[in-house]
Amino acid sequence: MAKKEKENKEKRIKKDEFVQRIIAFFNQDRKRSFNYKQIAHGVGASTQPQKQLVFQILENLAADDFLVEIVPGKYKSNNRGTIVSGRFERRSNGKNHVVTEEGESIFIAERNSMRAMNGDKVAIYVYAKRKNKDTEGEVKEILEKAEQTFIGTLEVQKHFAFLLTDTKILANDIFIPKDRLKGGKTGDKAIVRITDWPERAKNPYGEVVDILGVAGENNTEIHAILAEFGLPYIYPQSVEKAADKIEDKIDPEELKKREDFRGVTTFTIDPKDAKDFDDALSIRALSNGNWEIGVHIADVTYYVKPGSVIDKEAEKRATSVYLVDRVVPMLPEKLCNGICSLRPNEEKLCFSCIFELNENADVINSRITRTVILSDKRFAYEDAQQIIETGEGEYKDEILTLNNLAEKLRKKRFANGSINFDRHEVKFEIDGNGKPLGVYFKISKEANKLIEEFMLLANRTVAEFIGKTPKNKKAKTFVYRVHDLPDPEKMSTLSTFIQRFGYKLKTEGNKKEVSRSLNSLLGQVKGRPEENLIETITIRTMAKAVYTTVNVGHYGLAFDYYTHFTSPIRRYPDMMVHRLLEKYLSGGRSVNTAKLEEQCEHSSNMEQVAANAERASIKYKQVEFMSAHLGEEFDGVISGVTEWGLYVEINENKCEGLVPIRDLEDDYYEFDEKNYCLTGRHKKRNYRLGDPIRIQIARANLEKKQLDFALIEKNNKR
Structure with missing residues (x-):
């Protein structure tokens, strides 16, 4: 047989x-x-x-x-093929594709690639399509070369060197002539630009752009992660010098133009290690028994003028990047941690939303204005939380009143259909050298939610102020933060998936009904072994929130109008919103929509790049942390199923690794994409997404940021 x-x-x-x-x-x-x-x-x-x-x-x-x-x-x-153009996507496994301007993906075999590189704009001949086969084509011309830089480790020989890469884009190491090494030595991590790929050469030729340091050292590896995603790892000196010239004393004439909140109780509540405080809350009782709550936001655009070197750098970066052990700021340190940071006992200029709220947290009226404040105290979240829990501490009455109002605002928001995504963040305890000593989970408590509610209220109010207009008037062009409806097919898939855990989800009906069903699901999984998995799958089902001038509302928050106004120190769209507000409050005409939409798209893209870099830094620390636990066994859950193996998330620390399919030696396993499982061809044993599983730490590869697990206990046949 x-x-x-x-x-x-x-x-x-x-x-x-x-x-x-x-x-x-x-x-x-x-x-x-x-x-x-x-x-x-x-x-x-x-x-x-x-x-x-x-x-x-x-x-x-x-x-x-x-x-x-x-x-x-x-x-x-059959020459019914056509010539089309698109962007080339190179893969080290030879599965190259061109994505056309219409979004179609066309397979390009390596022999037909003309050695096009990732990101190159190419003209391709599309072959006549075969039944039940992927569309295939051939590169005929490289129309526009994309700059190609790669990160890897140098291996230097007598007359030349190679950059050994771990990228999924390029299968070949890069040949570097000795005079293009820039002082690099064997074992150095470097950024290399491809300069040429001669037709008969096996390897592309390159030159060193920068030496990041010795491979394996924390700073080197974090800089390599930033470089990998095209993010800056140093701040330009010219921009720092421009910031140093900014006067930190407030012009008395400017104070006269602003509403004065220096005599009103005001404080900040932020993470204990934060230095850039871009929001503060003020509170005072009104004679009618209501409360005046001020949401005060650092007036960054007063200092950063459009078109200045600081502004151009901020626009390019679009966001601060929060990695495991550091923040890569959008603005120079003098601004983000100094002049603009709402530090206690310092007069600061702000853009503010002032609300009158009654005891039921109904907004009686609101206004948007420029202010000057003097923060009385800087609270860490832990400090404010202790006051909420014990009822004791400095400014306890103010903190407790704000918390009471925030809880009522939150309750109303959920009643209106807002979805309660309340995930635990994985954090690392890190020593002075960046070495991970332990893992803990950042849990959002009342103090965090207090700040969140008032920031949401301010963002919503600003968006409504511009976007909500009488029927016969057209709203002026503005920056919105939108979150589209989830894809019905994805919702149906989610509903089917959670049924195996005994949960149900309503996927049809109005927005409120579906949102309530989602909230019910998220509430039911709290504290259950499958909590993290189901929350992750649910989030993947949702559309991505983006910046745009076209307002479609925010599904996740159940807001018809929403923007980002409250974090201009770390997000460029907030600076855009501040400038638009200033213009429109003074009667200015609507700005150019096309140009603003371009800026929105860039900001959305950079937000995603920053999130990917953050995840890569977490993955690196996970691998580094687990490398001290080789051979140890852990309980976990299958968190991903692919054609190359099973991803398993360890229960106690949420570190994720791969059980390669090649290591499942008891059968030949096939990937069932529709049912999220691997199934043995002969014994019919299967491994499904969400299955509990026991693993052993087999390998930890820091270069590839990859953990490999070995299976200890196999799940029962289902």
Whole structure:
């Protein structure tokens, strides 16, 4: 039986090989026609069985419309293909693609790639599509070269060097002439730019752009992560110098133009390690029994003028990047941690939303104005939380009143359909050298939620102020933070997935009904082993929130109007919003929509890049932390299922690693994408997303940021 199966397998491989040879044969000359004998000779079919196989394949390719049979036994390419352009996506496994301007993905075999690189704009010839096969094409011209830089480790020899890369984009190491090394030594991590890839050379040629340091050192690896995502790891001196010239004393004439809140109780509540305080709250009782709450935001745009070197750098960065052990700021330190930071006992300029709230947290009225404040105290979240829990401490009455109002605002928000995503963040305890000593989970408590509610209220109020207009008036162009409705198909898939855990989800009905059902699900999974998994899958089901001038509302918050106004120290869209507010409050005309939309799109893209870099830094620390636990066993849950293996998340520390499919040696496993599982062909054992599992730490590769696990206990057959 085994011998027969082996023979059949060899036969299948031989047939597939001839299919590829015949396709390549016709693609070399798509204008000529060939008879059966010419084709058989051209593809190396010498034996009678091979020739018969070629004949069968030709019939199949003609049936698939890839070939046209001109006369019996004579074939030519079906030249209904077209020339299109798109961006080349190179992959080290040879599965290259071009994504066209219409969004279609077309497979490009390496032999047909013209050595195009990732990101190059290319013109391709699209072959006539075969039935049940991916669309395939061939690069005809490289229209626009994208700059190619790679990060890796140098291996220096006597007359030349190589950059050994771990990228999924390039399979080849990069050859570097000795005079292009920039002082790099073996073991250094470097950024290298590809300069050429000669036609007959196996490896591309490159030059060192920068040496990041010795591979394995914390600073080197964090800088490498930033460089990998195209993010800056140093702040330009010219921008720092420009910031140093900014006067930190407030002009008395400016104070006269502003509402004065220096005599009102005001404080900040932030993480204990924060230095950039961009929001503060003020509170005072009104004579009518209501409360005046001020949400005061650092007036960054008073200091950062449009088109200045500081502004251009901030716009390019678009966001501060929060990595495991550091913040890469959007603004120079003098601004973000000094002049603009709302530090206690210092007069600060702010852009503020002032609210009158009654005891039920109903907003009686509000206004948006520029102010000057003097913060009385800087609270860490832990300090404010202790006051909330004990009822004791400095400014206890103010903190407790704010918390009471925030809880009522929150309750109303959820009643209106806001979704309660309340995830635990994984954090690392890190020593002075950046080495991870332990893992803990950052839990959002009342003090965090207090700040969150008032920031949401301010953001919503600003968006409504501009966007909400009488029916006969058109709203002025503005920056909105939007979150579209979830895809119905994804919601249906989520509903099916959670059923195996005993949960139900309403996927049809109005927005409020679906949101309530989602909140019910998220409430039911709290504290359950599957909590993190189901929350993760639910978040993946949602659309991504983005910046745009086209307002479609914010589904997750259940707000018709929403923007980002409250964090201009760390987000460029907030600076854009501040400038638009200033313009429109003074009666200015609507700005150019197309230009603003471009800025919005750039900010959305950079937000995603920053999030990817943050995840990469967490992954690096996870691998570094778990490398001290090689050989140890842990309980986990299957958090991802792919064609190359099972991802498992460890329960106690949320570190994730891979059980490679090659290590599942008891059967031949096949990937079932629809049902999130791997199933054994013979024994029918399966591994499903969400299954509990026990693993052993097998390998920890810091270079690749990769943890490999070995299976200890297999789940029961389902």
